[in-house]
Amino acid sequence: MEIFHNFGQIPNTMGKAIIHFDLDAFFVSCERRIDSSLNNRPVIIGGTGNRGVVTAASYEARKFGVHSAMNMKMARQLCPQAIYIRGNGHLYGKMSQEVTEILTQNLPIVEKASVDEFYADLSGMDKFFGCYKFAKELRSKIIRETGLPISFGLSINKTVSKVATGEAKPNNQINVADGCEKTFLAPLSIKKIPMVGNQTYKTFSLLGIREVGLVQKMPLERMISVFGKNGKIIWERCNGIDDSPIKPFHERKSISSERTYGKDTFDQEMINTTILAMVENLAFQLRRGNKLTSTVMVKVRYSDFQTYSKQIKIMHTSADHILIPTVKELFQKLYDRRVLVRLVGVKFGGLADGHYQIDMFEDTNKTVNLYKAMDKIRDKYGDHYVRRAATLGRGSKTIGNQGNPFDGRPPILLAHRHR
Structure with a gap:
């Protein structure tokens, strides 16, 4: 079935035409592609402990009120019959790349x-x-x-196209003809407009405004007096005005990983294992993306929710044996042994394009060849197929690839000594 909005008008073929594609319930769709038994059943993806949060929910689960960012404990209460999956970041990234390649091969600017x-x-x-x-x-x-369901909205700008995609879902399409933007948006909830979050919606509700059409009738000056400079942007978007350009290159500035423990802990061995597993996985992600990091940051959140972090600038690298000692040193400077730890995190910033270079004073070809061999196996079988033995403790679960990438085969263990 297709939905076609032109409201009786012929599109202006000389105007702009911006399309917005959105993969429907993407993480769930990826899981269903490899396991058809999940089809038409409520599926919830995210941290499986009570402190975890919902990353994605199938449309069947959403009918029970489950949504992303919801506490997992609440999700279980709302939809106990759902199938709960921890998730597989490697799988989702791979399938996203499949779609990216099709689009870039068929479109001039994506x-x-x-x-x-x-x-x-x-x-x-x-x-x-x-x-x-x-x-x-x-x-x-x-x-x-x-094999992935996808929806799109087509209009003269990014805002209207994104809203149209939301209205087209699941697995459908909408075209909003040039000149029909205000007519299309008017009956929709103001919450459908990008930039209108919960707090902004509450303010609109206090003004008695819940539909876009009422904002279209408001004077621009009134919007600015209530919402400040954002009021102008919201008013323009409600009126179908958006000059945002397509940005073909999004340079990633950092990558990070965090772990919230199911129970606050003093267990130094478990915390060290968590950190080591994070660094190993993030370093692999750097090398896979041909990136080098020059800033290393470690974060700790204690049981009282106080959060602290430390960072250091280093020479550009993507090597485990350089990053692991750096992160360990930062953590030791940061860690307060008298308080229970709730969360730990590692972040690599200052990313730049490049491959790991041999240090002529310390490294050997064996070091570089080891990384190449490890990464080749990980690319083929998954992030966890080659792991250091030190990362197999209790603190390593939920780090990196969450699925079972080696289909029951035990991982290759490395007892690699770090300088």
């Missing part, structure tokens, strides 16, 4: 807004194909080649 969201500029294609017809064929190609 912006990857997130792992499951994409924008593209189709302006001018009406002269040759017809933007809507081309978009439908491209959506069909993605579904056919990846």
Whole structure:
């Protein structure tokens, strides 16, 4: 089934044509692609402990009130019959890349807004194909080649297209013809407009405003007096005005990993294992993305929710044997042994393109070849297939690839000594 909005008007073929693609319940769809028994059943992905949060929920689970960022304990109360899955970051990244490659091969400019969201500029294609017809064929190609459901919205700008995609879901499409933006948006809840979060919505509710159409009738000056400079942006978006450009290159500035323990702990061995597993996984992610880090940060949150962090600048690297001692040293300077630990985290910033270079005074070809061999196996079988023995303690669970990438095969263990 398709939904086509043109409100009786013919689209202006000379205007802008911006499309927004969104993979439906993406993490759930990835899990269903490898396990069809999950189809049509409530599925919830996220931390499996009571302190965990919901990362994604299937549409079947959402009917019970479950949504992303919800406390997992609450989700279990709302939908106890759901299938709970910890998640598999490696799998989701791989399937996202499949969609990215199809889009970049078929479109001149693509912006990857997130792992499951994409924008593209189709302006001018009406002269040759017809933007809507081309978009439908491209959506069909993605579904056919990846097996993943995907929706899109097509309009003259990013805001209207994103809202249209939300209205098209699940697994459908909407075209909002040029000149029909205000008519399309008017009956929708103000919460559908990007930038309108819970607090902003509460303010609108106090003003008796819940639909976009009422904002369209408000004077711009009134919006600015209530919401400040954001009031102008919200008013423009409600009126279908958005000049945001497509940004084809999103340079990632940092990568990080955090672990919240199911129970606050003093266990030094478990904490060390957690940190080591984080560094090993993040270093692998750097090398896989041909990135080097120059800033290392460690974070600790205690049982009283006080959070502290330390960071240090280093020479650009992606080598475990350099990053692990650095992170350990930072943690020891930060850690207060008198207070229970609730969360630990590691972050690598200052990312730059590049491959790990041999240190002519310390490294040997054996070191570099070891990393290449390890990473080649991880790329083929999953993040956890090659691991240091020191990362197999209780503190390493939930770090990196959460699934079972080696299908029951035991991981290769390394007793590699760090300088």
